[in-house]
Amino acid sequence: MTPTIQPLPGQTAKGIALLVAGVAVFSVQDMILKLLSGAYPLHQAMVLRSLTAIPFLLLLVHRDGGLNRLFTPGTRAMIGRGLVMFAAYTAYYLALAALPMATTVALYFSAPLFITILSVFFLSEKVGPRRWLALLAGFAGVLIMVRPGGDLFDWAALLPVLSGLAYAISMISARRLGQTETAAALAFWGNAVFLAAALALSALLGTGHYADEAHPSLAFLLRGWVMPTPFDLMLMMSCGVIAALGLTLLTQAYRISEASVVTPFEYTGLLWSVIYGWIFWRQWPGPLDWLGIAVIVGAGLFILWREAATTRQ
Structure with a gap:
């Protein structure tokens, strides 16, 4: 979410650098969870991640x-809002277990399309014909990739x-809550809900009674708790540090820079997903995947540009 503090003049380049660094850090978490998805359950990784993040978020x-x-x-x-975020990220992480990273990240970037639609109904924002055409193009890109x-x-x-839709709902909520609540408080309660929900899933599924290895996503969700190796335990706990960092x-990027300027650089996450996908899994998007990625990103960037132009007017 975008903090309510006004951007500082002359800090645009620094804000862009901070945002790109933040996206790169979160991309490492995606890579770690995909690496762990073949041997551990998601709820186990979530519990350890959330516990580790608590002191950093309190700070x-x-x-x-x-x-x-x-x-x-x-x-x-x-x-x-934390419950909605939990649904968003659970769906996202389960997708990582079965899909190439680049495909998962690109489809997740359908979120700006959903945000635009929801803002019409819940925030009474006006969307012109150009943005509606961009929305249609963006969803066409989604269909190209999903096939x-x-x-x-x-x-x-x-x-x-589904993750992009849930994330969009949480962002619409954040626009309202951001008027009275701090970004840190929103993050803390989001993490608290993550921990509570992950503990509930662990109590239900932790014995492995419902384990199903037929599909990578189902296996990541239903697998029972496994005693991690010291290295894997460190990886799970590092996700908490990564989330806080x-x-x-x-x-900080949104504090010192205009959101309309730095937000497009969130798409650098696609670059990292392609790099990590190739290095660790030798996964490379096919021609149709590249076409879908280009259409989704292009539509998202156009919507962000039009929103910024409308705000300035």
């Missing part, structure tokens, strides 16, 4: 208005699209 809350900012009239709404009904269709391709970098 951020303390620096961003004090711990009293955690308990406000908007606390219930922040917890509700429903084709021989190569995998139902897991629907998960990052990435949040700090992104928050």
Whole structure:
């Protein structure tokens, strides 16, 4: 979410650098979770990640208005938003287990398309014909990549699209909550919900009674807890540090720069997904995948540009 603090003059280049660094940091988390998805359950990784992130997030809350900012009239709404975020990231991580990283990230970037649609109904924002055409083009790109009904269709391709929709809902909520709540408080309650929900899943699925190895996504969700090696335990816990560090970098980027300027650089996450996908899994997008990526990114960038132009007017 975009913090409510006004951007500082003359800090554009620094803001872009911080955002690119934050996206790169979060891309490492994606790579780690995909590496772990073949041997451990997602809920186990989430529990360890969330526990590790707590002290770092408490420090951020303390620096961003004090711990009293955690308990406000908007606390219930922040917890509700945390549940939506949990659904968004659970779907995203399950997709990572079955799909190439570049495909998962590209389909997840359908989120700006959903945000634009939801803003019309819930924020009464006006969307012109050009942005509607960009939306149609963006969803055409999604269809190109998902290829429903084709021989190569995998139902897991629907998960990052679902993730993008849930993320869009959380961002619409953040636009309202951001008027009264701090970014650090939103992040803390999001992490708290992650921990509670992951513990609930672990209590239900941790014994491995429902384990199903027939599909990578189902295996990542239903697999029972496994005693991790010291190295794998370090990887899981590092995700908590990565989340806190990435949040700090992104928050600072939006603090000192205009959102309309730095937001397009979030698409650099696609670059990292292609690089990691090739290095660790020798996965390279095919021609249709590149076409879908180009259409989704182009539509998203156009929508961001039009939104910024409308805001300036």
